[in-house]
Amino acid sequence: MTSPQRRTYPRLAIVWIMWWSAWSLIFVVAVFAEVADSDPDLFEIIGGLVAAVLTGVLAGARVVANRGPVAAAAPARALPAALPRLPGNTSAAREPVQRLAGAETALRTLLTQLRGASVPGEVVDAARRTAAETADRLRVLAAKVEAVEVAVAHSPAGQRAGLEDGMRNLLGHLESGLNGYQELVAAAGHLVLADSANPVPDGLVEATDNLAGLASALRELSDRK
Structure with a gap:
């Protein structure tokens, strides 16, 4: 549903109000001065009051004429998710990451293709969850x-x-986990190539199970203090 438009006073209307207020003050002062005079002129008093009223009416009409609809503020757009940080240029971990x-980009594309095919949704979801956990680890x-x-x-x-x-031991585990992730990408690619009305996702299931085992080992390793 479209939100109702909000009406507001433009800046020009504020200027008109200030202008009317100033002139009204001048007319009122002039009227009081005329009344305080020993020989007040009734026509000048009435004329001053009329001028003040007319000025106010004109200012009010100008405000109404310039009062226009202002569209409601558009909802704030969500910021894109920040990309994962890469290790420094001189780090041995940068190239594997x-x-x-x-591999993550490739797997997302492949799993999207499989989601629209005749592959069971739970198989695709399991592969996605396992891949996400492995990437985090x-x-x-x-x-x-x-x-x-840095310590070295x-x-x-x-x-x-x-x-x-x-450090070399950690790099070995990093490479092993990355190899398992890439095996999952390959299994998903083969399943996309199968292009069958009843694709057999055994390869994807096996690669997912293998990667889950690697993810479990990486979990223990990365949580180790």
């Missing part, structure tokens, strides 16, 4: 890699080797 972002892991890289840069030389080994 960039590949993850590309992979980004948490990438943030840990980046944090350890600012640690004594004797302790850097242990930190670097731990």
Whole structure:
């Protein structure tokens, strides 16, 4: 339903009101001065009062004439969701996260295609949920890699080797999770290519289950303090 239009006074109307108020004050002062005179002129008094009234009427008419409809304010547009942050340019985690972002875009397109096909909705939803959780866990892991890289840069030389080994271990898990995500993308692509009235989503289900297992392992890893 369209919201009713709201009426308001334009700026010009305010100017007219101020102009009328000033002249009315002048006429009233003139009338009082005439009354206070020892020999007041009745015609001048009446003329001043009439002039003040006419000025007010003209100002009011001008206000009404300039009072127009103003459309209601349009609803605020929702801001687009912020893109996930990429690791720094020098971080070893940046390139895997960039590949993850590309895989996410591809999977969204493929699952949209499958939603319109004869693939059970619960299969598509399970793939989407598992992929979303895995992507979140992979980004948490990438943030840990980046944090350890900072620690390596600012640690004594004797302790850097242990930190670097731990960082490489995190990168290995990041790559494994990304490979599982890409396997899900491939399974969805094969299912789109099947183009059958009764597509068999076994490959997508298997890839989803495998990725769910990886996501569980990543959850434990990313939650580890």
